[in-house]
Amino acid sequence: MRGAAALLAVALLGGTGSAMAQDAAKAGASTASAEPAPKRGGTLTAIIQPEPVILTAALNSAAPTGVVTGSIFDGLVDYDSKLNPVPALATSWETSKDGRTLTLKLRPGVTWHDGKPFTSADVKWTLEEVWKKIHPRNQATFAKVISVDTPDDLTVVLHLSEPSVAILSSLNSNGAQVLPKHLYEGTDILNNPYNNKPVGTGAFVFKEWSRGNYLVLERNPNYWDKGKPYLDKVIFKVIPDAAGRAAALEKGEVQYGVLSPVPLKDAERLSKLPTLRVSTAGYEWLSPWLFADFNVERPQLKDPKVRQALAHVIDRNTISKVVWFGFAQPATSPIPSTLAAFHDAGGISYPVDLKKAEALLDEAGYKRGADGTRFSLDVDYIPYGDDFKRTAEYIKQALKRVGIEANVRTQDTAAYTKRVYGDRDFDIAITWFAAFSDPQVGVSRAYLSGAVGKNIPWTNGSGYRNPKVDAQLTAVQGEADVEKRIQIFKDFQKTVLTDLPSLPLVELKFFTVEAANLRHPAPTGDQVYGSFRDFWFEDVKAN
Structure with missing residues (x-):
């Protein structure tokens, strides 16, 4: 797309x-x-x-x-049709030659809806207290920012420990929404009443x-x-x-x-x-993909062989053409093909192969019982519409072919996110993420281990913890060499497609x-x- x-x-x-x-x-x-x-x-x-x-x-x-x-809310920048940043609340920006300083010049005369002036203090406070501490994506995107200077009301200077090429890919109103410091400072941010009666610019x-x-x-x-x-x-x-x-x-x-x-x-x-x-x-800007998170902390799903077996059962072509009526294409990696420079499945694929799936399940110690059943799983889907429910129902039918009974559960969004990202009371969770214009912004959050179980929606739902992957995704945050950065992401894809804590299903349209x-x-x-x-x-x- x-x-x-x-x-x-x-x-x-x-x-x-x-x-x-x-x-x-x-x-x-x-x-x-x-x-x-x-x-x-x-x-x-x-x-x-x-x-x-x-x-x-x-x-x-x-x-x-x-x-x-x-x-x-306005963003510091907007993005044109080719995803180039264009001025919004920031009228210009400049990166130093070493890539470790980003200077933003803010638009004069902007006020919050309550009449207070919008200034560099709002950006500094939001970056330090919200983006780096709370936001599910920006904790990684702004990880290399070590300090923020505000020499005047219309200038913001970000100092980085290492260059971070992803920052300019995430400065719009959704990627890095600026909050009014005067209404949030000193409050319980997550429970501030202005979260539901917002005051923006x-x-x-x-x-x-x-x-x-x-x-x-x-x-x-x-x-x-x-x-x-x-x-x-x-x-x-x-x-x-x-x-x-x-x-x-x-x-x-x-x-x-x-x-x-x-x-x-x-x-x-x-x-x-x-x-x-x-x-x-x-x-x-979205580059969205639909995937199934396997709860790797569940007894039946701890073994990668079981997760690989499930991958050989689920037909992503069927999901694309039948379940999603062609408004999707099969996904081969957590980095969608729309991010062509980074996308590389590394030759790892899981074509539909029921015999191989049965063999892997047997090897993992889950042989069919007298009634033909191996075990049962609960499948929860993001409650965003019938298409997601149909995806869960398809997976239920597919797993039955190899002796796995699935129970599809329905709940509202708040219950779903708490179940997956807080209580971790699920076996398979179906959801979609946006990769955005850089996998550091949208993909890393699904695999970094730091957010597991902290009830931060749209992060690592599988519970996957791999020090190697954490190191890779930390390294790309400060890697200025484009080719090295691309190679790190390619190595990352090979690792997670082998371990398979999450199964990419389709790229959405x-x-x-x-x-x-x-x-x-x-x-x-x-x-x-x-x-x-x-x-x-x-x-x-x-x-």
Whole structure:
């Protein structure tokens, strides 16, 4: 999905998808042709599903939180369609020749939604107290930052023990969300009331959260980007039922939905409606992949032979084409193929081979009993929609072929994350991560051992502890030589694909559904977590 306007995998859809491809092309080319002047006014109603657990992406990197808060908080940078950083709260940045100093110049005149000035002190405090201590990804991304200077209110100087090329890949509002120091300093950060009534610097101000129903954001009249936003209000509606989401879009009750908001089988039908557009553009920064975490602390899953056996049972082609309707492709590594420079499975693969799976299970001491059963496992899936549930149901059926009974369990997001990352009360957990534009940012967290059992969502769920891998993932944080860094990641892939604490399943191809009269510039590479500041309706009166 790398590129300026990644389109749907037409081949995987069996030759369909032409209408969707056309709409994606139109969406991606929206700035290429002459556009009328944006119109002020109107309310955008968007889908948010599932409902966020928290409204502060600096503390929880879950996708629903990122989708909502991208309009409340600005990032230090944004990313264009080619994932190059462009100015946002930071107007410029400079790296020293030795790569150990990064200087950011901040935008003057920016205020928090409560009227307090946004300054370098906010960035310094957030980096030291939140990114380096709490954030599930940034503990690794900013690990080499040893001190932060603020010579004036608009200058931030990061001093690093070693160069860190990944930092500039993670400075947008989702990757490194800056919190207001004056509202957080000296408080219990994780339980601060502003986590759920956020005060940001963005184009929209948080107004109301009716849990289970909707979230309301209103236009920021004091936004630094004068004249924006164009919309008066954004309403995020919680619509748990997948068919209900499709109907709401079709009827025009909602005008925007990201991260594949409707059942995959409905996407092609909706794309043919003149009132809607469907596009896969705007997800380039994510590089998402779906995987199964094996709880390596469980008796049956401690032995790598058992985990390898399970890998030989699960058909990733079937998951891609049947379970995900072609909106995915088989994954061969935890580093997705979209990160082409780093991706290398090292010749390690697990093709479907039931005989080999049976033999490995026998060797591990788990022979079939009189009833043909070897053992049973609980399978928990991230509760983000029917596609994830179908993945769990497929795995259940696949494991049954080699004598393993599986019980698929359903729970809400809060219960799921606590079960996997806190209580560790699971056998197999199915989830998806974003690798982002550098595997140090998105992949390392799934294998570093430091976060195991600390109830930090979206980190190492398998419980895998390997000093060699910890050393590799620590080494890339400060390696300035590009080729050496790539080689470390390739060696890392060979190790984890052999030990197999997690099984990569598929690389996901998310899509967005939006109203045809909704206008905005061509999607940026991180549009899914971006701001609605540039969105407007052609016919404001109709909205």
